[in-house]
Amino acid sequence: MTNWKASGLSKDLPPANVMHADWQGVDLAVWRSASGRLSAWVDRCPHRGMRLSHGFVRGETLACIYHGWTYGVTGACTHIPAHPDMTPPATITATRFEVTERGGVIWIAAKDDPTAPPDIAGFQPLRSLTVQVGEQALLQALAADAPGLTEAEGGLRGTVQIAGLDTQICLMLQPKAQETTLHILCGAGAGPAQVSRWAESLRRQIEDRSAP
Amino acid sequence: MIPQAVLDQWYPVAMTSLVGPWPGRETQLLGRPIMVFKTQSGAVSVQTAQGQAVAVTLAYGHVWACLGTPAQDLFALPEAAQPGRRLVDCGVVRVKCSPLRAVENFLDIAHFPFVHTDVLGAEPHTEVGRYEVQIRDDVDEVWATKVHFYQPQAAKSAAGGIVTEYMYRVAAPTAAVLYKTCPNRTNEWDVIGIFVQPLAEDLCDVYPYMALFDDVTPQADLIHFQQMIFLQDRSILENQIPRLLPLDPGMEIPTQADLTSVAYRRWLKRKGLTYGAQVVAA
Numbered sequence: 120m121t122n123w124k125a126s127g128l129s130k131d132l133p134p135a136n137v138m139h140a141d142w143q144g145v146d147l148a149v150w151r152s153a154s155g156r157l158s159a160w161v162d163r164c165p166h167r168g169m170r171l172s173h174g175f176v177r178g179e180t181l182a183c184i185y186h187g188w189t190y191g192v193t194g195a196c197t198h199i200p201a202h203p204d205m206t207p208p209a210t211i212t213a214t215r216f217e218v219t220e221r222g223g224v225i226w227i228a229a230k231d232d233p234t235a236p237p238d239i240a241g242f243q244p245l246r247s248l249t250v251q252v253g254e255q256a257l258l259q260a261l262a263a264d265a266p267g268l269t270e271a272e273g274g275l276r277g278t279v280q281i282a283g284l285d286t287q288i289c290l291m292l293q294p295k296a297q298e299t300t301l302h303i304l305c306g307a308g309a310g311p312a313q314v315s316r317w318a319e320s321l322r323r324q325i326e327d328r329s330a331p
Numbered sequence: 332m333i334p335q336a337v338l339d340q341w342y343p344v345a346m347t348s349l350v351g352p353w354p355g356r357e358t359q360l361l362g363r364p365i366m367v368f369k370t371q372s373g374a375v376s377v378q379t380a381q382g383q384a385v386a387v388t389l390a391y392g393h394v395w396a397c398l399g400t401p402a403q404d405l406f407a408l409p410e411a412a413q414p415g416r417r418l419v420d421c422g423v424v425r426v427k428c429s430p431l432r433a434v435e436n437f438l439d440i441a442h443f444p445f446v447h448t449d450v451l452g453a454e455p456h457t458e459v460g461r462y463e464v465q466i467r468d469d470v471d472e473v474w475a476t477k478v479h480f481y482q483p484q485a486a487k488s489a490a491g492g493i494v495t496e497y498m499y500r501v502a503a504p505t506a507a508v509l510y511k512t513c514p515n516r517t518n519e520w521d522v523i524g525i526f527v528q529p530l531a532e533d534l535c536d537v538y539p540y541m542a543l544f545d546d547v548t549p550q551a552d553l554i555h556f557q558q559m560i561f562l563q564d565r566s567i568l569e570n571q572i573p574r575l576l577p578l579d580p581g582m583e584i585p586t587q588a589d590l591t592s593v594a595y596r597r598w599l600k601r602k603g604l605t606y607g608a609q610v611v612a613a
Binding site: 146162163165166167168169170173183184185186187199200201202203205211 | 439441442444445446454455457458459566567570571572573577582583584585586587588
């Protein structure tokens, strides 16, 4: 059993970028430094509560967009532009989560989590897709629409007929209140464009059915 | 329950020039539906949904209302009547934030280089020097004086970068005014305000207001300038967590540059003006 949650695809977060991620209802800022180091922090600057996911990466630091408070990869505040000659007190830090990459997926867990992220060797990351239904409703719909997929660590895996080809699919689920993001990976079978179209039509089908 | 101290304050509820006949502007104040309209005699009236008329004052281009018993007269802004000034109503901007956070952001200088980049501030000119802050008991207002900041384009009429001097004033719980170096007259201050209508604890209508010495710049350009600035602020205000303004220390970390904000929070707490505030740390 793993506590790690798929929170994006590695290729969608290039160096010197930051994005927002929802981890079990907690808002996080996930960012990659210029040299490629990944961090996941509570999405809140301790100064005035601004979302750090709106900030900007310079080199090995993330800065808040509101007042430019700058944090290194340890989470410690290293620079307060309003007081450029002051060394920020060590107590000013971003709140860190565990983050790692495996199989082209960004995985996030609480601090010091003892489990490991799922092994998804053999699959290539394709894309992420958000479906406007909650996790349980999505799992029920997938059981009906894609019976070849069975529950596996972190999501679903199995064989699906796509464009007449048996295709290996791995769906990693990132639930958020009334929506669920699918991180789609594929193995042997149909090509990426065909799998992408299959996923989009699946989304429409599920959303149409759940529409009031 | 809304504290009586909150109900007894003046709040802006409309631009006077836009008030029409019944039912006029249908809006809300402190979560309560109100109508702002002109009577047949031409007077401006503000009524609750129950048809009860509330206290009204017309000033500075806006209609001000008080749901309780006004604790004092509306603040004085003598510059609004000073000959030679242009009064500019800048419309209204709806912001999904606490009205108090909107005021606090207006009092803040340190964000200029990052939020109003190359207009009100620019790196590397980020330092906020020491300035003076007082809660003036005689007028019951918060004042910050001797604030200096380097600005690439301090006003629509400014040609290049200048060090601008500011004074900031919290004149009412949700109304703040700043006085800044006037590019056209060395012995006068330009006056810019924001009047914030608390629709709910986490929703407000913000009316920027200006009284400037500027006979040249077209009105539309002045309004566009102010709206550009405020829309940049809105992208911050709608993304602060929590939405309510924390009044207890510990939830957020101020520095010396935030002394105005610290005084504003202390003043609000002391007066029990907790509408839009988070009093107990979450």
